[in-house]
Amino acid sequence: MRQYILKRLLQLIPVLLGVSIVVFLLIRLVPGDVVQMYVGTQVSPTAEQMEELKRLFGIDKPLYVQYLDWIWRVMHGDFGVSLRTARPVLNDILARLPVSAELAFLSLTFALLLGVPAGILSALRRNSVTDAISRIIGIIGLSIPDFWLATLIILFASRYLTVLRLASFVSITASLSENLKAMVLPTIAFGLGLAAVLMRYVRSSVLEVLGQDYIRTARAKGLAGRTVIFKHALRNALTPVITVVGIYAGYLLGGTVVIEEVFALPGMGRLALYAIYQRDYPLVQGIVLLVTLAFVLINLLVDILYVLVDPRIRYD
Amino acid sequence: MRKLLKNYLSVTGLIIIMIFFLAQALAPSIAPYDPTMMEPGNLLAPPTSHNPLGTDGYGRDIMSRLLYGGRVSFVVSILSTLVALLFGTATGLLAGFFGGWVDTVLMRIMDIILAFPALLLAICIMAVLGQSNLNIVLAIGVVYIPQFARLTRGSVLAVRDLEFVEAVRALGARSPRIIVRHIVPNILPSLLVQVSLTISLAVLYESALSFLGLGAQPPTPSWGNMLSESRRYMELAPWTAVAPGAAIMLVVLGFNLLGDGLRDVLDPRLRGRI
Numbered sequence: 001m002r003q004y005i006l007k008r009l010l011q012l013i014p015v016l017l018g019v020s021i022v023v024f025l026l027i028r029l030v031p032g033d034v035v036q037m038y039v040g041t042q043v044s045p046t047a048e049q050m051e052e053l054k055r056l057f058g059i060d061k062p063l064y065v066q067y068l069d070w071i072w073r074v075m076h077g078d079f080g081v082s083l084r085t086a087r088p089v090l091n092d093i094l095a096r097l098p099v100s101a102e103l104a105f106l107s108l109t110f111a112l113l114l115g116v117p118a119g120i121l122s123a124l125r126r127n128s129v130t131d132a133i134s135r136i137i138g139i140i141g142l143s144i145p146d147f148w149l150a151t152l153i154i155l156f157a158s159r160y161l162t163v164l165r166l167a168s169f170v171s172i173t174a175s176l177s178e179n180l181k182a183m184v185l186p187t188i189a190f191g192l193g194l195a196a197v198l199m200r201y202v203r204s205s206v207l208e209v210l211g212q213d214y215i216r217t218a219r220a221k222g223l224a225g226r227t228v229i230f231k232h233a234l235r236n237a238l239t240p241v242i243t244v245v246g247i248y249a250g251y252l253l254g255g256t257v258v259i260e261e262v263f264a265l266p267g268m269g270r271l272a273l274y275a276i277y278q279r280d281y282p283l284v285q286g287i288v289l290l291v292t293l294a295f296v297l298i299n300l301l302v303d304i305l306y307v308l309v310d311p312r313i314r315y316d
Numbered sequence: 317m318r319k320l321l322k323n324y325l326s327v328t329g330l331i332i333i334m335i336f337f338l339a340q341a342l343a344p345s346i347a348p349y350d351p352t353m354m355e356p357g358n359l360l361a362p363p364t365s366h367n368p369l370g371t372d373g374y375g376r377d378i379m380s381r382l383l384y385g386g387r388v389s390f391v392v393s394i395l396s397t398l399v400a401l402l403f404g405t406a407t408g409l410l411a412g413f414f415g416g417w418v419d420t421v422l423m424r425i426m427d428i429i430l431a432f433p434a435l436l437l438a439i440c441i442m443a444v445l446g447q448s449n450l451n452i453v454l455a456i457g458v459v460y461i462p463q464f465a466r467l468t469r470g471s472v473l474a475v476r477d478l479e480f481v482e483a484v485r486a487l488g489a490r491s492p493r494i495i496v497r498h499i500v501p502n503i504l505p506s507l508l509v510q511v512s513l514t515i516s517l518a519v520l521y522e523s524a525l526s527f528l529g530l531g532a533q534p535p536t537p538s539w540g541n542m543l544s545e546s547r548r549y550m551e552l553a554p555w556t557a558v559a560p561g562a563a564i565m566l567v568v569l570g571f572n573l574l575g576d577g578l579r580d581v582l583d584p585r586l587r588g589r590i
Contacts, residue, residue: 014424014427015424015428015431016431018424018425022432139576140565143516143566143568143569144568145520145524145527145565147523147524147527148543148564148565151543151547151550151557151561152557152558152561154550155550155551155554155557250433250434251433251434251435253433254433254434254436254437254439255433257436258524258528261528262547272439273439276440276443279443284440284443288432288436288440291433291436292431292432292433295431295433
C-alpha cells in the first residue's frame with residue numbers, strides 16, 4: 001500500500017511539471033506584452049519606467065529563468081499581482097474559493113443521493129416501467145446543457161418559487177440558512193447532469209454484478225433476496241462509483257464557471273471568467289493552477305481510496 | 317448495419333441528427349427571414365404564424381436564427397471531433413505500437429492535458445488564442461485528444477501481440493502497413509462510438525463557450541449566444557430562452573442515442589456501460 005502511494009506520487013511529478021509549464025506559457029503566449037497591458041493606452045510611461053515595470057514583472061530575463069522564478073514564487077505562495085487591482089492574486093482567489101467548493105460539494109451530494117438509488121432501482125426492476133422512465137430521464141439529463149437547465153430553473157422559480165429566486169447570496173459564515181436558500185437552485189441545476197451520469201453507471205454496474213456466479217451461488221444456498229442484494233451485490237457494484245466521481249471532479253471544478261455566472265454567485269469560476277474578460281492573466285493563471293492542482297489531488301485520493309475499499313485490487 | 321437499424325434508440329438518434337443537419341444545411345432556403353434582420357415594431361413577439369417561434373429583443377425572427385445558429389454548432393463540433401480523432405488516434409497508434417520511450421512521452425503529454433478540467437482548459441485556450449471559429453475548433457479538439465489516444469493505445473496493445481499480427485509481421489509486412497491494414501480496422505468500432513459521444517460533448521462545449529461570450533460573436537447567431545442574449549428578457553418572453561436550449565438538447569440527445577446504440581451493436585462487451 002505504501003509503495004503504491006509512493007509510486008502514484010512519483011507519477012504526479014511529470015504531470016505537475018507539465019501543468020505548471022502550460023500554465024506559465026499561458027501568459028507568455030498571449031499576443032502583446034504584459035507590461036503594455038498593465039499600462040494600458042491612457043498613459044505613456046518613459047523608457048525608464050517601462051524598464052522598471054518589466055523588471056517588476058520579471059520579463060526582462062530569459063524564458064527559463066522567468067519560469068524558474070515564477071515556480072519558486074508560486075511554491076512560496078506568491079502567485080503574483082492582479083493587472084487590474086494590483087492586489088495579490090492568491091488572496092482574491094482564496095476569498096472566492098469557499099463558494100465554489102460549497103457548490104461543488106452540494107451538487108455532488110445531491111447527485112449521489114439522487115443518482116445512486118435511481119440506478120439501483122432501475123437495475124433491480126430491469127425492463128419495468130420504472131426502469132424505462134429512469135433510463136429516459138438519464139439520457140435526457142446527460143444531454144441537457146447545464147446552463148439551459150439553470151435558465152429554465154430560474155424561469156420556473158421566478159414564477160412559482162419566488163423565495164428561492166430572490167434569495168441573494170450570503171456567505172456561509174454569515175447565515176447558514178440564508179446561504180443554503182441561495183444555493184438550492186444552483187445545486188439542482190449543477191447536480192442533475194451528474195446524477196444522470198451516476199444513475200446510468202450504477203444501473204449497468206449493478207446489472208453486471210447481478211449476472212455474476214457468486215450471486216447465483218448466494219441465491220442457490222437459500223439467502224433471502226434482500227440479503228443477496230444488499231450484502232453481496234451492492235457492495236461490489238458501488239465500489240467503481242468512486243472512480244466515476246473522480247473523473248467527474250473535473251466537471252464539478254470546471255463547470256462552476258457557467259453555473260456561477262448564471263446564478264450570479266461570487267465564486268472562483270465567475271472570478272476566472274471576469275479575469276478572462278478583463279485579460280487579467282496573472283489571475284487566470286492562479287485560478288487555473290489551483291483548480292488543476294485540486295483536480296489532480298482529488299484523483300490521487302480517489303485512486304488510493306479505491307485500493308483501500310476494494311481488497312481485490314493490488315497494485316504493488 | 318441491419319442490427320443498427322433494428323436498435324430503435326439509435327434510429328431515433330439518427331433521425332434527430334438528420335433533421336437538424338438538413339435544417340441547418342437548407343437554412344438559406346427554408347428560413348422565413350434573414351437571421352440578422354431586425355423589426356423594431358415587432359420586439360419580443362410571442363410565437364405566431366408570422367414568426368413561428370416568436371422574435372427576440374431586437375425583433376429578429378427566432379426560427380431563422382435557430383436554423384442559421386445550427387450551422388456554427390454542427391460545423392464546429394464535427395470539425396473539433398475530427399481534430400481530436402486525427403491527433404488522438406495518431407498519438408495512440410504511435411504510443412501503442414512502438415512502446416518504450418515514445419509511449420512514455422506521448423502518454424505523459426496526454427496525462428497533462430487530462431489534468432485540466434475540460435471546460436476550464438477550453439476557456440483558457442480561447443482566452444489565449446482569441447475568438448474565432450477556428451480557435452473554438454482547436455480549443456474543443458485539444459481537450460478530447462487524450463480520450464482518443466487512450467482508447468486507441470489500449471486497443472493497439474490488445475491487438476499488437478495477437479497471433480495474426482505476429483503472422484503478418486513474419487510475412488514481412490512493415491509497421492505502417494500493419495497499423496493501417498490490420499490494427500486500424502480492429503479499433504474502428506470503438507472509435508466510431510467515441511466519435512458519436514465526442515460530437516455530443518462538443519456541441520455542449522461549443523454552446524457553453526458562446527453562452528459565456530467566448531464563442532461565435534453577435535450578430536452571427538449561435539445557439540449559445542442566443543440563449544445568453546435571452547437571459548436579459550426571458551421573464552418577459554420565455555420563448556426566447558426555450559427554443560435555443562431545446563435545440564442544443566435535442567442534437568446532443570441525438571448523438572448520445574446514436575453513440576449508445578452503436579456501442580450496443582458494435583461492441584457487445586460494453587453493452588449498457590456509460
